[in-house]
Amino acid sequence: MGRKEKNVQKARKLMEKPKQIRNIGTAAHIDHGKTTLSDNLIAGAGMMSEELAGKQLMLDFDEQEQERGITIDSANVSMVHDYEGDEYLINLVDTPGHVDFGGDVTRAMRAVDGVIIVVCAVEGVMPQTETVIRQALKEKVKPILFINKVDRLIKELNVGPEEMQQRFHKIIRNVDELIKNNVPEEFEDEWRLNVEDGNVAFGSALQNWAISVPYMEERGITFKEIYEHFEGGKEKERELLEKAPLHEVLLNQVIKHMPNPIKAQKYRIPNIWRGDTDSDVGQTMIECSEDGPTAMMVTKILMDEHAGEIAVGRLFGGKIQDGMELHIADQPEPNRVQQVSLSVGADRISVDEIKAGNVVAISGLRDAIAGSTVSSGEDIVPFEEMKHYSEPVVTKAVEAKNTADLPKLIEVLRSVAKADPSVDIEIDQETGEHLISGMGELHLEITEHRIEEEHGVPITSSEPIVVYREMIEHEGGTFMGISPNRHNRFFFDIEPLEEDVVEAIDKGDIKVSGKIKNKNELSKELRELGMDKDESKNFETFENSNVLLDMTKGIQYLNETMELIEKGFEEVCEEGPLAREPCKGVKVKLVNAKLHEDTIHRGPAQVMPAVKDAIYGAMCQADRVLLEPKQKVFIDIPSDLMGNVNVEIQQRRGEVIDMSQEGNDSQLVAKCPVSEMFGFSADIRSATGGKALWSTEHAGFEEVPGSLQPEIVKEIRERKGLNPEPFDESHYVD
Numbered sequence: 071m072g073r074k075e076k077n078v079q080k081a082r083k084l085m086e087k088p089k090q091i092r093n094i095g096t097a098a099h100i101d102h103g104k105t106t107l108s109d110n111l112i113a114g115a116g117m118m119s120e121e122l123a124g125k126q127l128m129l130d131f132d133e134q135e136q137e138r139g140i141t142i143d144s145a146n147v148s149m150v151h152d153y154e155g156d157e158y159l160i161n162l163v164d165t166p167g168h169v170d171f172g173g174d175v176t177r178a179m180r181a182v183d184g185v186i187i188v189v190c191a192v193e194g195v196m197p198q199t200e201t202v203i204r205q206a207l208k209e210k211v212k213p214i215l216f217i218n219k220v221d222r223l224i225k226e227l228n229v230g231p232e233e234m235q236q237r238f239h240k241i242i243r244n245v246d247e248l249i250k251n252n253v254p255e256e257f258e259d260e261w262r263l264n265v266e267d268g269n270v271a272f273g274s275a276l277q278n279w280a281i282s283v284p285y286m287e288e289r290g291i292t293f294k295e296i297y298e299h300f301e302g303g304k305e306k307e308r309e310l311l312e313k314a315p316l317h318e319v320l321l322n323q324v325i326k327h328m329p330n331p332i333k334a335q336k337y338r339i340p341n342i343w344r345g346d347t348d349s350d351v352g353q354t355m356i357e358c359s360e361d362g363p364t365a366m367m368v369t370k371i372l373m374d375e376h377a378g379e380i381a382v383g384r385l386f387g388g389k390i391q392d393g394m395e396l397h398i399a400d401q402p403e404p405n406r407v408q409q410v411s412l413s414v415g416a417d418r419i420s421v422d423e424i425k426a427g428n429v430v431a432i433s434g435l436r437d438a439i440a441g442s443t444v445s446s447g448e449d450i451v452p453f454e455e456m457k458h459y460s461e462p463v464v465t466k467a468v469e470a471k472n473t474a475d476l477p478k479l480i481e482v483l484r485s486v487a488k489a490d491p492s493v494d495i496e497i498d499q500e501t502g503e504h505l506i507s508g509m510g511e512l513h514l515e516i517t518e519h520r521i522e523e524e525h526g527v528p529i530t531s532s533e534p535i536v537v538y539r540e541m542i543e544h545e546g547g548t549f550m551g552i553s554p555n556r557h558n559r560f561f562f563d564i565e566p567l568e569e570d571v572v573e574a575i576d577k578g579d580i581k582v583s584g585k586i587k588n589k590n591e592l593s594k595e596l597r598e599l600g601m602d603k604d605e606s607k608n609f610e611t612f613e614n615s616n617v618l619l620d621m622t623k624g625i626q627y628l629n630e631t632m633e634l635i636e637k638g639f640e641e642v643c644e645e646g647p648l649a650r651e652p653c654k655g656v657k658v659k660l661v662n663a664k665l666h667e668d669t670i671h672r673g674p675a676q677v678m679p680a681v682k683d684a685i686y687g688a689m690c691q692a693d694r695v696l697l698e699p700k701q702k703v704f705i706d707i708p709s710d711l712m713g714n715v716n717v718e719i720q721q722r723r724g725e726v727i728d729m730s731q732e733g734n735d736s737q738l739v740a741k742c743p744v745s746e747m748f749g750f751s752a753d754i755r756s757a758t759g760g761k762a763l764w765s766t767e768h769a770g771f772e773e774v775p776g777s778l779q780p781e782i783v784k785e786i787r788e789r790k791g792l793n794p795e796p797f798d799e800s801h802y803v804d
Contacts, residue, residue, distance in 0.1 A: 078419055080150045081412055084159035088331045088358050088427035092324055093384065095163040095178050095211070097202035098188035107188055107218065107275035108162060111317050112149055148412045148429070151321040158325050161429040179209040180342065181369045181384040181429050184328030186320070187245060190219045191237060192227065195244040197704050197767045203245070207252040210341045212261055214269040214327050215245050216320065221274040224297060231297045242270055256337070269327045271319055279311050280319040289313060331427030332358045335386060345451030354387035360425040364388030364396065364446035367453045368438045371488050373524060377409065379488070380418070381435040381444070388446060390430060391423040398435065399443040399452040408434030439488040462494045462507035463699035463744050463768070466514050467532040468521070469504065475527050479504070482525040486517060493517055507537055510766070511748060536745040538786065539654040539697040539771050540646030542566055546692030548661055551684025552804040553676035557666035560635070560680050564688035567617055567657040570599040575615045611636050613643035616656045627665040631672055635660065638681030647686040648694040648796050649786040654771060658685055687802035696779050697771035699744040706763040709736045714757040722746035741769055
C-alpha cells in the first residue's frame, strides 16, 4: 500500500475524532502563491507526488484554471499530518484571489475555522488581501500569516538580511493592523499576530521551504543562514528544504494555532445561525456532536460527469450516511443521499458515513444550491445568508447556436446558477435569448466556457453590457395610481432611503429579505441608522436596498390587498422608470388607498398596474438619476511609466485617488466606471510594455455625470427596444 492509500485509511479514522480535525483555508491577493502553497502542503502530507507539486496544481483541476494560471473555484482536500506524536486530519480549502471570484471566497470561509493569509514578500499587502481578511473575521475565522516568495527578495531584488527583515516587519504590521480593525471583540488579543509565538511564517511555496521563529529556535536556524543558503547555489538550497520543509512548518503551525471544530463551533454557530442555541439542533451544533439532528451548510456545488451535482459543505451537527433523507431549506420535498465522500483534489473517496466537524461532499442533494441549509428535520432555522462583497455588474446575452439545444441550455443555465450564486441568470424561454450577469469580463468568459465545454452546448454571446442602477434625488408625490377598472386608488410618497441604511444593507449588517420575521428588532436597527421612528415601525418589505412602508391607518381591505401591492413594488425595484434598470436606495411610502369592497375587482390585473404607475409617477417628480458601477483600480508600476498609466486612467473617465512611491516603483489607486474598463488589460499592457501589475475591486455605484446621462439612458432604452426618451410624470397620470 502506497503512502497516499495509507493516509486515506488514516483519514477515514480521524474524521471520527473532531478534536484532531482542523478545517482551514488559504486566501490571498491574486498570484501571491496560494495554490502552489496548497499543492506542496498536500504533497508533504503524502497526498500527491512531491515532484509534481506546484506544477500539477492539484487544486486547479479545472481546465480553465490551468490554462489561465489562476484559481477560479475553491477546491477542498483532506490530508493527514503527524504533530508531537499525534495524527491530525486537515481539511484544506483553496480559494480564488481574483476579484471576479470573490463570491467563492465568501462561501469558502463558511466551511473553515482558520485561514492562512498568504502575502507576497515582494508586493506586500494588496487590495484583495484586505478583502479576504475582512471576510474571514466577519465569519469568525481565525487568521495566521505566511509571507511567501522570500526567494524573490534575495535572488531578484538582491535584498540584504536587514532590509529583508524590515520588509517582513512592514507586512506583519500592515496585516496585524487589518486584524486589529476587524477582529471580533472577544478575540482582540488572542488573534493578533505574534512572531515569537509562531503564528507568522516566512518562506517560498515554489521552493518548498518555510520557517517560523519557534521552528528556527528548535532547529537552530537563523535569518542569516537562510540568506547564505541562497548565496550558496542549488546544493545549499536543497539543504534548506531538508532543514525546514514547508509542509512540516506550516502544518505544525496550523495544528498549534488553529481551533478544532469543537472549540470553534461554540463561538461560530451563534455568529452564523440565528436559531435558538438552547434547542436540540442548536446544542448539537455548538457541541459539534454526532448525536442529534443533522445540520449542514452547502458552500459549493461541483459538477461531475458521472455523479452529477456534488454538494460540498461543512457538517456542523449530527451525521450523514448513504441513503439518508435530508431536507433542503425552502424546498418542499426531501432529497436522498446517494454517496458521502471525502475530497482529495479532483478525487473523492467514498465513506459510509461522516460526522459533525468535517467538510463533506455529497451526491443526491438535487435541490441544494451554494448557500443551502441541509438538515434531517424540516423546521430548522436556515444559516445566515452569505453576503458577497461584490455584486454582478456586467451582463451578456447568450443563446444556443442550434435551436434544438435551447431546452438543454435552459437546464445548463439553471445548473450554472446553482453552482455559482454570484452569477445572475435571466431566462427568456420565448425569445431564446438569456442574460447572464457576473462580477466582470473574466467571470463571464469562464461561465461561457463552462456552458460550452463542460455541458456541451455551443452558444453565441453579445458584447458585455454594464448593469446600472436607478435612484432619485429628492422627495416626490403624493402621486395617485388608478386601477384599469377605476375602482381602486393608491397614493404614494417617495424619497431617497437614508444613506446609512443603504450602506448597512449592502454590507449585510442588517438582514433584509422579503418579509421580516422580527420587526421590532429591525425597527430598532433602522432607528439607530437614522430612520424616523414612525417610519421604522411601518415597513412592509424590502427589495434589495429599497423599502416599502405602509403609513396608512385603518383602511378597509388593505390587508387582503397588501401582497399585490408588494408585488407591484418589487417589479418597480427590478425595472425603474428611467431605463428599466434596477432601483437602489428608494423609500416608497403608501400614504392612502381607496379599495373596492368586492375581491373580484381587486385582482392582480387591477392593483399592480395602479401601484406601479403611482410609484413611477412619484419617481419622475423626485428627479430620476442613473447610477453607474465603479471599480477601484490598483496599479504597481516603475515610476518612469507613471505618465503612461495616468493617460490610460484619464481616457476612461477615471480619477486618481491615491499615489505613493517606494524606491523606483510607484503605486497608484484610481476609480473608474466599469463601462470604460473593457479592454483595459490589453491597453495597460501595451502602454507599459507589460510592466504594470494591476487588479480591481468593486467600488459601489455613483451618479452618472449629468451631461452623459441622457445619452446613456437613450442607449440603454434603444438596446431594450423601448422608446428612446423616458416618459415623464404626465404619462402615469390617468
